[in-house]
Amino acid sequence: MNLNALIDFLLVATHSGLGKASRASGVSKATLSRRISDLEEQLGVRLIERSARGLKLTEAGEMLVSRAEGPLSEVAEAMNAAKEGVLTPRGRLRVAAPILFSQLAMGRIGAEFCALYPQVMIDVVAEDRMVDLVEEKFDVAIRINPSPDSNLVGRCFAKDRLVVVAAPAIAKPMPGAVRPVAGIVTSSFQPTHWTLDGGQLVLEPIPTLQFSSLLMVRDAAVAGGGVALIPQSIAWNQLARGELVQWGTVTGVEPALWVLHTSRRLAAPKVRAFVEFMCARYPDMSLVLNG
Template sequence: MNVNALLDFTLVATHEGLGKASRASGISKATLSRRIADLEEQLGVRLIERSARGLKLTEAGELLMSRTEGPLSEVAEAMTAAREGLTTPCGRLRIAAPVLFSQLAMGRIGAEFCAVHPQIEIEVVAEDRLVDLIEEQFDVAIRINPNPDSSLVGRCFARDRLVVVAAPGVARPVPGAISPVPAIVMPSFEPTHWRLDEGQLILEPIPKLRFSSFLMIRDAAIASAGAALLPLSIARDSLARGELVQWGTVSGVEPQLWVLHTSRRLAAPKVRAFVEFICARYPDRSLILNDQRN
């Protein structure tokens, strides 16, 4: 049975006429009349007597009205609440984000977002693995240079650069032939060569230390353990303090941070709100971690 037809029947019965019901609801009289006729056809009984003096409920119509008025009122209220829920950001927002970005930025981002949207409760899970948004019930994922995935949509909200740095006391090779250098590397990313500044300087990193965290790599570089490949956002403060010097920028590589979600259309308001918020926080798409701490 069509719930809309029941709602329209209640509307007409309450206003005691098609004209008044039409003016109150914005639904045409023809539509209201057709839906009530369809409802009568489904039930096999006449609900409303039509005459020149107006409309009058039949005994069946009175019975239906008495039994459905309360429940249908609740249904109408529930539908209104659902519509409002589709426009007002609210509820729990589960976010999966890389560990380093979570540690350096998500605390402040989450607090600022909740201050703007107090009806949202945020849960951030810091993991470097690729979570399954649907199976693990995440609303949003933040990923670095994500692979194309037809099931996810999103936007790039920040970009970084990869630079090779070392302590001031570590000798910088001169441009020319490929130069081997003692290096601090990440086990998951050990390129055979570092091509800097469009190939003006080509280095062959010889791993001396391996760490799974850019922060550990940075600290080892400050301690003169060798050259290191770091995101500029991680090295920036140490460069400014003179603890590190920059040997060059890696060519052809640009780390990008993306905010991703599953819904191509009718994304939840809380998801849309977070995507807009985090993109607005990096207006020039430069990854500046204002809350970075040693």
């Protein structure tokens, strides 16, 4: 297949016509039309319907655009980098990250990363849902305990712990039978027991306060509203100041944060730089002092 013909086809498709594509590229309309015809002949399908009202992509044409547009732009980026003899991270870097992590850390992370790589413009979107990196044009995603996905690769850069905390005025139950406690929970709370430190203490949270944000859960615990199960990384300041007391760690659960990118794409310099940066920023994999 003639790569130039494919590039010219994408150019015409992007500009929705030969005239605009010609003006944008400096290639004559006759040349563009001939190359598209050659490409259609090679593939054995019609890619563009031509009429007096203009050009319209066929179903095959739309499919070719959707499959070829991303890879070709990355090939062009890689070729430009090789031509220039540099692999400097540059361009827009779109990052999807969980809302809580974004609120606590991504502002500083973004500023520090751009200070190191001034040719990168970082765009962080706080999302708890599972974004589609390809369809939604994200370069990387930060996820907590991601499920295996053959389309994604990446590295774990930090780990957290889930701890049960309460204000100092609230007495901690003695070990023994399951102990009911006034629970401050999130909106996604499901009835369950909190098993601490390998079963030494088992709590049954009875919801008295419910919030959509873990930061609100933490603040309600500081105010004495009840007992809360929260990540240690968002409570260590309050624990250090004595505003909260840690009753124990929930066993068998260890939130791990991963930075991921799609394996079907060439890893651009900006993506590789961001992955390495995130891992270097948390050398001991602890969120507590590095958030």
